[in-house]
Amino acid sequence: MRLQTTLTSKVTSLALSAVMAAGLATQLFASAPTQPGKIEVKAIRGQVTSFIPGGTPAPLKAGTMLSPGSTIKTGKDSAADLFLGKNVGSIRIEENSTLSIDKLTVTDTGADSVVDTQLNLSEGTILANVNKLSAASKYEIKVPNGVAGIRGTRLLASANSYFVLLDGAMVYVHVPPGGNPTPYTLQAPPPVYFSPLEGVKHAPMDLVENVEKRFKEGPGGTVQATGRTTAATLPETYVSPGTGK
Numbered sequence: 001m002r003l004q005t006t007l008t009s010k011v012t013s014l015a016l017s018a019v020m021a022a023g024l025a026t027q028l029f030a031s032a033p034t035q036p037g038k039i040e041v042k043a044i045r046g047q048v049t050s051f052i053p054g055g056t057p058a059p060l061k062a063g064t065m066l067s068p069g070s071t072i073k074t075g076k077d078s079a080a081d082l083f084l085g086k087n088v089g090s091i092r093i094e095e096n097s098t099l100s101i102d103k104l105t106v107t108d109t110g111a112d113s114v115v116d117t118q119l120n121l122s123e124g125t126i127l128a129n130v131n132k133l134s135a136a137s138k139y140e141i142k143v144p145n146g147v148a149g150i151r152g153t154r155l156l157a158s159a160n161s162y163f164v165l166l167d168g169a170m171v172y173v174h175v176p177p178g179g180n181p182t183p184y185t186l187q188a189p190p191p192v193y194f195s196p197l198e199g200v201k202h203a204p205m206d207l208v209e210n211v212e213k214r215f216k217e218g219p220g221g222t223v224q225a226t227g228r229t230t231a232a233t234l235p236e237t238y239v240s241p242g243t244g245k
Contacts, residue, residue: 033107033108034105034106034107035105035106035107035108036067036068037068037084037087037104037105037106037115037117038065038066038067038085039065039066039067039068039070039082039083039084039104040063040065040066040082041060041061041062041063041064041065041080041081042062042081042082042083042090043062043080043081044060044061044062044078044079044080044081045078045079045080046074046075046076046078046079046095047059047074047075047076047078048060048073048074048075048078048079048080049072049073050064050066050070050072050073051070052067052069052070052071053071057073060072066082066101068102068103068104068105069100069102070101071098071099071100072093072098072099073097073098073099074093074094074095074096074097074098074124075095075096076096077095078095078096079092079093079094079095080092080093081093084101084117085104085106085115086131087106087113087115087131087137088115088117088130088131089128089129089130090128090129091119091127091128091129092126092127092128092214092215094124094125094126094127094214095124096123096124097121097123097124097125097159098122098123098124099119099120099121099122099124100119100120101118101119102118102119102120102142103116103117103118104118109136112134112136113137114134114136114137115134115137115138115139116137117137117138117139117140118140118142119140119142120141120142121141121142121143121157121158121159122143122144122159124158124159125156125157125158125159126141127155127156127157127214127215128154128155128156128157129154129215130150130151130153130154130168132151132152133151133152139151143157143158143159143160143161144159144161145161145174145175145176145177146161146172146173146174146175146181147172147173148163148170148171148172148173149170149171150168150169150170151168151169151170152168152169153165153166153167153168153169153170153188154167154168154215155168155170156211156214160196161174161194161195161196162193162194162195163186163193164191164193164203164207164208164211165187165188165191165192165193165194165203166188166189166191166208166211166212166215167189168187168188169185169186169187169188170185170186171183171184171185171186172184172186172194174194174196176196184199184200186200190202190203191203191207191208191211193207
């Protein structure tokens with residue numbers, strides 16, 4: 001009886017310690033300072049504008065610092081390279097595209113940096129070079145018919161729900177008009193792509209080469225997660241493996 005009482009007391013003590021530790025971790029995270037992230041415009045080609053909700057679109061120039069909540073719109077034969085900080089990475093907004101940076105925050109927990117990145121791609125295409133994120137971080141790309149959760153990766157994302165993943169991992173939840181949400185998991189290498197008609201498929205070599213080339217060419221050169229670029233030219237138009245358009 002005494003042994004059972006002693007064991008029960010130890011188990012209870014351990015459980016209370018675990019609960020207290022979890023509560024302390026939650027309290028530390030909750031009290032950690034959260035700051036809005038900064039978006040630096042690294043390079044511009046052609047006609048690119050930006051605006052905030054309720055604001056008037058204005059021409060965007062290289063070197064401009066944008067705030068979360070900004071929407072960037074590119075015209076024909078135009079593109080913009082954005083650096084979202086060392087904890088997030090870089091993106092390239094290709095021609096005829098509209099991207100809203102709905103949320104970008106950084107929380108310093110003392111042990112690591114937790115970032116919350118939420119992008120809304122309503123039209124067009126982006127290239128993203130995402131740094132390796134901490135376990136508690138979130139990086140999402142919303143498109144009209146779904147949302148993608150990204151881990152450290154290089155990918156092409158299109159508003160018509162086409163994704164090409166060169167490396168890394170992502171989960172895309174596709175919501176077809178009038179249909180039910182369906183999750184798809186993509187992991188690379190080898191490179192893969194997703195299309196609403198075909199699902200997840202291995203990317204053919206010509207598609208991989210096309211996307212790799214577009215990472216290297218553009219208004220600011222190679223899209224690097226560090227924000228550094230090298231000079232190059234505007235990339236050619238992407239052809240979807242699913243539609244041929």
